[in-house]
Structures are given as C-alpha cells and as structure tokens.
Amino acid sequence: MSLVLNSVSLSRGGEIHLDDVSLRFDRGGLTTVLGRTLSGKTTLLRAIAGLQETDRGTLTRDGEPFGTLPAWKRDVAMVYQQFINYPHLSVFENVAFPLRKRKVAESEVGHRVRSVLDVVGLAAFGERKPSQLSGGQQQRVALARALVRKAGVLLLDEPLVNLDYKLREQLREEFRGLLASQADATVIYNTTEPAEAMMLGDRLVVMHEGRVLQAGVPTAVFDRPASALVARIVTDPPMTIVAGTLDGGRVLFEGGLALDAPGLLAAMPPGRYRFGIRANEIEPVDGGGIAGRVTFGEVSGSETFLHVETMLGEAVVQLEGVHRVEPGRQIGLSFAPERLFVFAAQGEGALLHAPGHGEG
C-alpha cells in the first residue's frame, strides 16, 4: 500500500521542475527528500497535493489513480516553511479548522484537537492567539492542524527552516514522536540539510534540477552515494572532490600531489578519475602534509569547519570542538588514501569505489 509516481514530468514557462520522476512512498514510513534550492522538492509536494498539474506521468495511491483527483479529494495535509496560521483564531480554533470544514461532530472535534495539542506540547496554549506564541510554537500549531486531520498523506516542506537553531535541534529530536499518531500515513519531508534528512528519514530521496538522483536507506546513500554530485548534496560540510589519474600503484592528483594507492584502488584500471574525501577524514598535521592556507573558519554546532586553499583546490576540514583559526594561517593537511571515494571523471561522476566501514 503506497503512493507511486511513475515518470512524472512538469515544466512551466520553459523551465523543467520535475524531470521523469518515478518514486514509491510506502505507507507508515517517513521519506526525506534532500536537495538544494530549486531541486524540484517543493514542486514534487505540490504535484502530490494536487496544487500543480503534471504534464506527463501518473500518480497512484494503493493502486488507484490519484493524479486526476482534485486537491480537496486527495486526503493530503501540508505544512510549509512559513508559519501559516489564522491570526484571528485561537490556537484551538486554528487546529479545529480543518475538522469544522469537514463537518466533524463537535464532541469529536474537542477530543481530537486536545489530543493533538497535547502531542505537540501546546495543551496549555489553546486559548492564545498565534501572535502570542514563539516561532517554534507557531510552527507546532501549523503542524497540529496538519496532524489533526489524520490525512493519508502528510507533506512537510522544510518545516523547521525558519526556526532558531536550538528549537530546530529540539523539534528534530521530537519529530518522530510527533508523528507516532500518524502510523498509517505516508509522510514526505523536504529539507536542504543533510543531517536532518539523515536522522529523520526511514528512506532518503536525493533530488537535483528536477531529477531523482538516488533513493534508499539514508545510511546506505551516505556510505555509497551514486555519484560525485550526490556525494556533495548529502555531505555537510561538502566533500572535497579532486580530479586526478590512477596509474598502477599511484594516485596523481591534479595540482601535483602523488600518493601510493591502497589495495582496492591500485586494482582499478589506469585512467582519469575524480577522488573524494569527506571533511571529517582530513586532519591538520603539525609539520608536513599537504600545504594549505585557511580562507575561512566557521563554527557549526559543536564543530569547526575550515575552508583551506591547497594545491588540490579548496579542501574542507571538519574539526571536533570550537577552535579559532585565523584566515591566512598556513596549515598542513593529511588523510588516509583508504578513505578516498573514486568517481568517474565524466558527467556527474558515477561512483566507482567507496571506502568500507572497516578500512582506513
């Protein structure tokens, strides 16, 4: 039992928003859709909700045609980036609104609204107006209004992106619990943040320029990204990717660095490739290493990301903890060649080799 998109395409004004998208969303699971801005994520949700007509392809739900139904018959609830609530209604009435519109009996309305307000932690705020709440609470009201309907399909379009950092962290942790009451629903959650997509999704779909690049279990996609492009999208801070050649036992990077290739790499046919290394696999070393100059250091949560100019191009290094590294500082970098990903030199760079968990 599931929602299935088969070869769905959608263009507007000469721009392609969805390009031959085929996906299957199972009931009772949460799928995160990860992609940068304009990757087609929002259009995908709008097409499923019936807010935007598709040009080609079919949508079915539990085998029944779905794409031809008008939006109001689709049994779909949606939550947006912005906190959208009715400002003149109390929190309680905001959440009750979709039930009243569907003429649900008054006794049931009270019961369902109270139970859902309890789930989102707003039981004490029913009488308030949305403007009297914090941003995080306002977004919980919007979420509660979507949850109360117990719709078969729940669509969430970057629901946490406009929240403060700590609130986002807290709601992310709570999210799976908030959805526990929707065990039968098909839930699709859009995000641009890899960590959010990884931690929330039972399944992960990676989109780019209207196309589905890869779909699968999040850890599997992360460990074996289908291409260099997918690797960049699912890795934050971005993976450092460098062109080079492999010749028997040696990796020769553009820019001049040469390394001895570890076993599996040495066995690959000689030729041009792209090599990728994740930021947490690169380490600063005292003396020696690949010479680099720090251009920018940024703190993200409990980590420090250093952007470093090297002979290989810009490399991104992830340090545990908070550190002050002045721009302009010269540092040496090192990584274990066993941790290299190898991608094809052409096109989006199909994955040819991924390091295993046991290696390096």
Added chain:
Amino acid sequence: MATIHLEQVGHSYGSAVYALEKTDILFEDGKTYALLGPSGCGKTTMLNVISGLLYPSDGRVIVGGKDVTRMPTAKRNIAQVFQFPVIYQSKTVYENLAFPLRCRGWDKARIAPRVAEIAELLGLTARLGQSARRLTADEKQLVSLGRGLVRNDVSALLMDEPLTVIDPHMKFDLRRRIKQASDKTRHTVVYVTHDQNEAMTFADEVLVMSAGRVVQRGTPQQLFESPCNRYVGNFIGSPGMNFLSVERDGDRLLWQGFPVFSDERVGRLAPGAELMVGIRPEHVAFAKDGVTGIPAVVQGVQHHGNVDVIDAVIGSERLKVKARSSLAVRDGPLRIVLPVERTRLYVDGTLLF
C-alpha cells in the same frame, strides 16, 4: 575606530524591571563582539545604548575616551547595519558605496579606489554599475554593510541581526563574505544575533545574554569548553552539554555509583551543595581494552552523516554521546569513560572548575 566602555550602564523602559541590568562592559578597539541571546534578553537594548538610539537610564557610554551618553546617533560617528537593507534604490551600487564618502567631502580620486576595494572585499565588483533596485536581498544587505565599511573614520560598526531576512540557503555565503570583510577592515564591531553559529563564527568574543544580563563573556572556545552554567552549556554546541547529578565521596565524585572525578578541592566543598558534572557529547569516550569504564545501554542512535549521536542510559540517567559514524556502535551495551580534563564541575549550578 575606538574602544567602547559601558560604565555601570543599565536601562529600564519605565517599569521597575530593567531590560538591561546595570553592568560594566568594555569593548576593545578593533575586535569583533557578538551579543547572543533569545529575543527579550536585552541585546538590542545594549546595541541601541551604544548607537544612541536609546539614552540609558543609568550609567555612562564612553566611546574613544569621550562621554557620548547624551549625544545623538548622528554625532557618534557610528556605522549601522540593520535587519532590513538600507540603501538608495534609485542609485547604482557604486553611488551607494560612494555616498558616505561624498558626504564627508572626499574627492573623486580618493573615492574610486576605496569603493573598488570595499566592493572587491564583498564580492560586489561585478555589480558596481547596476541599479541597487535590481539586486537580490542578500546583495542589498552586502551593499548596506559596504556603506558602513567604506568609511575608515567610524568609531564602531554595529550590526543588528543582519542575516534575518536572508534566505536560509544564502546565509552561508553572506556570512563568509561579511566575516572576511570585517576581518580585513578591523573595525570595532558589535554584532547582535540570536543564532549561535553566527555569533561563534564571527566574534572574537561572545557575550551570552539572558533576561537583561550578560551570563557569560568569553571567546567561542571558552564558551564551548567551559560554559559557566547549565544555560550556556545547553545553548552553545549541538547537542548541548550533558549535566549529570553526582554525589560526593571524600575527594571523589560518584555518578550512579561510578567514580568520575577526583580532586582535593572536592573534599573542601561546603556540605549540602548541589553537585553536577558537565561533559560535552563529543568528549565522552569509549573505554579501551583494560579499562572497565561505565556500562551504558544504547537506547537509540541518530545518524547525522559524518557523526552519530548515541542516546545512552546509565542507571537512572541519560547521556548523549557523539561519535564519528565509522566508529560508532550501532546498538548493544557500551562502556564509556568521562575524561577528567574534559569534565567540568558545577556547584549549585555554577561552574567551579
């Protein structure tokens, strides 16, 4: 550029409650400061006292040795960047950046290279001839900032949540450009934000504020490694610091019956105090062979990509442990160690050492 001294400054908007409690703060010349806290913490009040938008009900504001407490904003020689870009829509980017210099009577020959230099710093060189109206929101905000940076005579540059209206996905790039530009120009910068990452990335020193008070002042590294209380420990870092209730046993501290800390200062603590140790999730280690460690049960693992966050249960307490994903234990029992050099002691909620 100048030193800013808030001398016993406090402010109340008329009620008995002080929006900014009386405090003495020195902002050193040429350094970047962040005022960090949730809305209502007093950070904007403090900024407005510095800029002169607000005359404080108590104390004096000294800028560059001069008392400016009752001086209007226009006379304070301060550049400001607000949440919303302030630019002349009808002028080109060049004219916008040149305007503050023209007002100060600079001649054209001096203006051109200075504008070119600032445009280069902010990555606006290609936009110089364009009408400001046609810029994107983040480019407009860069022009606002450029109008502040272009003057080399300002005593301070004040920024009030300059990234608030920027699309979340554009913030990284803008953050990087603002940081690089302000590092190069070395103005005294006071930057107000509610965003930890912004504050910790930008500032030489962060002032964490709550309920009208500066709770802790320090470098980003100090705030991360030695937060002064639970509030800062939770607020800084992601996930926040673990705080564990401990009991005293002579010079030792026991957590769930396991010794986690030993120091003669523990023995000298007054009896009856509430004792906690704080340890960051990334500093919790796994016991190596030959070390007993503390047995923990894994209750859940969140895969974040490069790192995993493990929810562990020890006795009646929970603990978050952060580990590199390739090393992480997927489930089952764990043996953990709290490294002493990373463990902080809190007495009645306040950092002791």
